[in-house]
Amino acid sequence: MTTPAAPGTRVPEAVHRRRWAILGVLMLSLLIVVLDNSILNVAVKTISTPAPTGLGATQSELEWAINAYTLVFAGLLFSAGLLGDRLGRKKVLLGGLVAFGIGSALAAFSGSPAELIAFRAVMGLGAAFVMPATLAVLMNVFERDEQPKAIGIWAGGVGLAIAIGPITGGVLLDHFWWGSVFLINVPIVILAVGLMLWLVPDSRDPSPGRIDPVGVALSVIGLVLLVYGIIKGGQLADFTDVTVLATIGAGLAVLAAFVIFEKRSDHPSIDVSYFKNKVFSAAIAVIALVFFALMGVTFFAVFYTQSVRGYSPLETGLLMLPLAAAQLIFAPRARLAVDRFGNKATTTGGMLIIAAMLAAFATLDADTPIWILEVVFFLMGTGMAHIMTPTSVVIMQALPREKAGSASALSNTFRQVGGALGIAVLGSVLSTAYRTSIEDQLTQLPAAARHTAGESIEATLAAAARLGPEGRALVTPANDAFLHAMHVTALCGAGVALVGAAVVALFLPGRTAPQPAGSRADEDEPSYAGKNVPGQRRDSGQ
Structure with a gap:
């Protein structure tokens, strides 16, 4: 989707000198998109409690509060990419950030679960114009030999957001109302917009395709x-x-x-011929599968730490810190493992670690030493880092550089759809398994309340609280039923991760021969909006 310049061209010197600062701004834009979801994971229990503490959202409403964002985001990625090519990626990034900020402010003051779902959809609209453009801009400001390192740092930014999100959410929920977890996005948006206006160059395709x-x-x-x-x-x-x-x-x-x-x-939104490339298809499939497994498990992990173990939102955020720290540490360094062992071995190893850690969730009980959960989270983050960086590089470099926008949009679409389906499918498995285990214990409730009380552990505990002292007998059965449901769901997630490991083991390439020094000059390079860029380097035949 980026029109190549003449062979032998390189990134303009004025852009090249500030490429790392530009990457920082792109990571800040990425931060708010990922930060919001990681904050929401900590806040789901609070939002599920009745007013005035929360909104009294049901299990399905909580799932829709997440899926409304991801589905709108995934559905609009392609048209957002086309608009970026037509109008300029910088303009699209700015517009997306503003829309995301407005949606965040509205979500913060939602008066009902339905309003929260609607405003989360607005936030998804803004994110659709932010996420794919960050990788497309990255590919256009870095030479090819630096792209794996830059993508590794970009992926590490996801780990940083995951680390900041739960802790920030926990602090906010300890001191303010639940809407503060959305309102925090607004100042970050303002900062990102200001830095983007100052630093980020615009780029566009002079012959973009039509919107579909x-x-x-x-x-x-x-x-x-x-x-x-x-x-x-x-x-x-x-x-x-x-x-x-x-x-x-x-x-x-x-x-x-x-x-x-x-x-x-x-003028398709997605060129299905891309999927004839087996390497590209395998990398795309793995991203979808790993997020399918991880998002579904992360969804129930919050209820395990807060409802079963009794930790506060802030403590839950701190407990998830090893997951984020491992990604932050290893994502920028995953390219070193790829250089030594190849994409196939590195990514397959990461998927097997994810599968093993998801299976480990099936061993957790109400009195399991908490350090075991911390080890599980850290190893999950380690596996994730050795999946995301290699597959992102494979996807972005499997297609010609002029199609960087399409590659980015497809990667992010399958990641978001995989995550949305993971929450839906594994959330449904959790709900079904929980209801099956708890329904025999709800006979003391009025018939009209039994169905609602059996929907989730939070619903059961709320019903028990309304019964007063008589309801205390429901607490232990509710915890036991949830643990059983969590074990079943975790094993399903582990099975999905094993499928992903098989896919990469079969189709991703192994070690590749090192590229000769200076080969980057032969790569097709970006077309910048505003042809008269000061400081254009002349050492490559321009």
Whole structure:
């Protein structure tokens, strides 16, 4: 999606000199997108409590508060990429940041779960214009030989956001109301916009493709129907229900129509021919699978630490610090493992670590020493770092450089869709397993309240609190039922991670021969908006 310049060109000197500062601004933009989700993971328990402490959101409403963001984000990535090519990526980044900030401010003052879901969708709209442009700009300000290092640092920024998010969320929830976890985004947005106006160059494609509104609409509708059907199946504890099957079937049919339409369109949102490249397809699939497994597990980990173990939101954030610290430490260094062992071995090893740690969740009980959970989190972060950096480099370099925008959009789309489906599917497994285990213990509740009380551990504990002293007998069964459901869900996640390990072991390349020094000059380079860039280097034939 980036039009190559003549062979032998290089990044303009004025841009090259400030490339690391530009990367810092891109990471700040990335920070708020990732930070918001990691903060929300800590806040879900608070939001699920009745007003005035929270919004009284149900399990499915909490899932939709997350999925509304991810589905809008994923559905609009392609059109956002096309607008970036047409209008300039810097302009699109700025517009996305402003929309994200407005959505955050509105979400902070939501008066109901429905309003929160709607404003989270607005935030997803803004994020759709931010995330893909960060990688596209990165690929256009770094020479090819520095791109793996820059992408590693970019991926490490995700670890930094994950580290800051839960702790920041915990501090805010300890001192302010739940809406502060969204309002914190606003000053970060203001800072990012100011730095971007100052430092980041604009770039665009002089011959961009047209926007594909039909394709975008089909992808969004299909995903919403599919995930809604899965969530509904978890709510009803019955995936054979006619409504559930009809909704899931309709979603799959619309997504099939999306693929057919994209194949025939002369201006598709997604060029399906990209997937003929097995390496590209394998890397994309692994990103989707690992986020499917991790997002679903992260969703229930918060309830384990807060509801079962009794930790506060701040303490929960601190407990998750090893997960983030490992990513921050190892993501920028993962390229060293790739240089020594190759993409296949490094990424397969990372996936096997993830699978083992997810399986380890199935051994956790109410009295497991907390240091064991910390080790599990750290090793999960280590595995994640050795997956994200290699696969991101493979995806961005598997396609020609002029298609960096498309590669970035596809990578982020599959990551977000994988995460959304992970929350929906594994959340439904958790809900179904919990209801099956607890329903025999709810006979003392009124018949009308039993279904709601069996939806989640928070719903059961809330019902127990309303019963007063008589409800105390429900606390231990609720904890036991949740632990059983968590074990089942964790093993499902581990199975998905093993599938991902098999995919990369079969299709990712092994070690590659080192590139000759100076080969970067032969790479196609970016086309910058504003051709008269001061300080253009002349040492490459320009």
